[in-house]
Amino acid sequence: MTLAPNQTELLARARVDLRMGVPIVLTHHGRTVMVAAAETLSSGRLNDMRGVGAPVLAITPRRAETLKARAYSDRVARIELPRDAGTEWIASVADPSDDLTRPMKGPFRTRRGGDDGLEAQSIALCKSARLLPATVVVDVSNTAEIAADKNLTIVSLDQKMIDMLSLEPVAHARLPLTVSEAGRLHIFRPDDGSEEHYAVEIGRPARNEPVLARLHSACFTGDVLGSLKCDCGPQLHTALNMIGQEGHGVLLYLNQEGRGIGLANKMRAYSLQDQGFDTVEANHRLGFEDDERDFRIGAMILKSLGFSAVRLMTNNPRKVARMNETGIHVTERVPLRVGKGAHNQAYLATKARKSGHLL
Numbered sequence: 001m002t003l004a005p006n007q008t009e010l011l012a013r014a015r016v017d018l019r020m021g022v023p024i025v026l027t028h029h030g031r032t033v034m035v036a037a038a039e040t041l042s043s044g045r046l047n048d049m050r051g052v053g054a055p056v057l058a059i060t061p062r063r064a065e066t067l068k069a070r071a072y073s074d075r076v077a078r079i080e081l082p083r084d085a086g087t088e089w090i091a092s093v094a095d096p097s098d099d100l101t102r103p104m105k106g107p108f109r110t111r112r113g114g115d116d117g118l119e120a121q122s123i124a125l126c127k128s129a130r131l132l133p134a135t136v137v138v139d140v141s142n143t144a145e146i147a148a149d150k151n152l153t154i155v156s157l158d159q160k161m162i163d164m165l166s167l168e169p170v171a172h173a174r175l176p177l178t179v180s181e182a183g184r185l186h187i188f189r190p191d192d193g194s195e196e197h198y199a200v201e202i203g204r205p206a207r208n209e210p211v212l213a214r215l216h217s218a219c220f221t222g223d224v225l226g227s228l229k230c231d232c233g234p235q236l237h238t239a240l241n242m243i244g245q246e247g248h249g250v251l252l253y254l255n256q257e258g259r260g261i262g263l264a265n266k267m268r269a270y271s272l273q274d275q276g277f278d279t280v281e282a283n284h285r286l287g288f289e290d291d292e293r294d295f296r297i298g299a300m301i302l303k304s305l306g307f308s309a310v311r312l313m314t315n316n317p318r319k320v321a322r323m324n325e326t327g328i329h330v331t332e333r334v335p336l337r338v339g340k341g342a343h344n345q346a347y348l349a350t351k352a353r354k355s356g357h358l359l
């Protein structure tokens with residue numbers, strides 16, 4: 001046991017720094033870089049980073065494709081920052097909101113060859129901080145001096161990243177609901193400092209039988225505001241009703257807003273959808289994959305509650321596949337087709353066509 005923060009804890013700290021616009025330092029196998037999130041970097045700090053060396057703007061291959069920039073790698077594209085490029089230039093490359101009104105972005109000089117591991121890691125950090133997936137990265141020669149002098153968070157990635165997230169149950173209490181008075185809400189806290197997730201248990205489902213279950217991803221707009229752009233609100237309430245009628249079951253409310261990109265990025269995606277792009281194209285233009293969710297979280301919560309088999313309420317075959325792969329046996333898929341209307345018809349059709357959802 002040591003007082004000093006470990007790698008997971010330093011990464012949590014680094015995510016907050018990036019959100020606040022404070023650069024961080026990443027090291028791996030003798031290479032050291034300073035990293036800032038494109039979205040939050042100020043002009044003053046950009047100038048400071050230029051004093052260290054020649055920065056690149058790291059973006060995802062998805063975003064590079066939209067910008068017609070060569071990625072030379074399947075994990076990251078590194079655009080050389082022109083001498084006169086300021087934060088406005090960086091924002092216009094990272095953020096697609098004005099792509100249509102300013103179609104002539106570029107041409108871009110991208111770096112080829114060399115080690116791009118830290119650039120790729122920096123983008124993964126931005127994604128987990130729910131920021132736009134774009135970073136300004138500069139190689140640093142005098143690590144100790146820079147970090148000690150400026151008090152920046154330094155994270156060494158030499159140790160293999162522990163991909164095995166773990167979640168702890170922190171509290172639960174009785175919660176009578178409209179659909180059933182026998183409700184109980186459980187809170188689970190990930191050990192990497194990310195958002196907590198919830199399980200609504202109704203009745204006292206037997207642990208040795210397949211439980212009627214829903215893995216619901218947070219949708220503030222649909223679940224809370226009653227947005228007509230998606231089917232989330234009706235799916236949430238129908239699932240709770242079905243479990244209530246059966247008398248036993250569990251609904252996981254996973255804080256993976258916007259298929260894991262966060263609400264701010266989802267609103268950026270909605271704005272692109274208003275410009276004519278569909279839900280998948282909008283994610284790609286922003287630099288994200290179609291779906292950035294980690295469904296292992298759902299499986300871990302189910303296991304922690306003592307379940308090993310589910311009758312899963314979903315139209316998404318990926319959820320079924322991921323549950324089976326992560327040790328939760330799906331004995332039956334229970335369709336959940338509700339909430340179709342004029343505003344979300346095209347959205348649901350795109351999910352069926354491009355993401356394999358069952359209509």
Ligand SMILES: Nc1nc2c(ncn2[C@@H]2O[C@H](COP(=O)(O)OP(=O)(O)OP(=O)(O)O)[C@@H](O)[C@H]2O)c(=O)[nH]1
Nearest residue numbers: 216217218219230256257258259269279314315316
């Ligand atoms: N990025 C993005 N996310 C969206 C959009 N519309 C809805 N979402 C999010 O999509 C997720 C929908 O989650 P779910 O309903 O659990 O999942 P699903 O993949 O549709 O599968 P099932 O509902 O189980 O059939 C929520 O996190 C919403 O916030 C969109 O246009 N773009």
Ligand SMILES: [Zn+2]
Nearest residue numbers: 219222230232
């Ligand atoms: Zn929704």
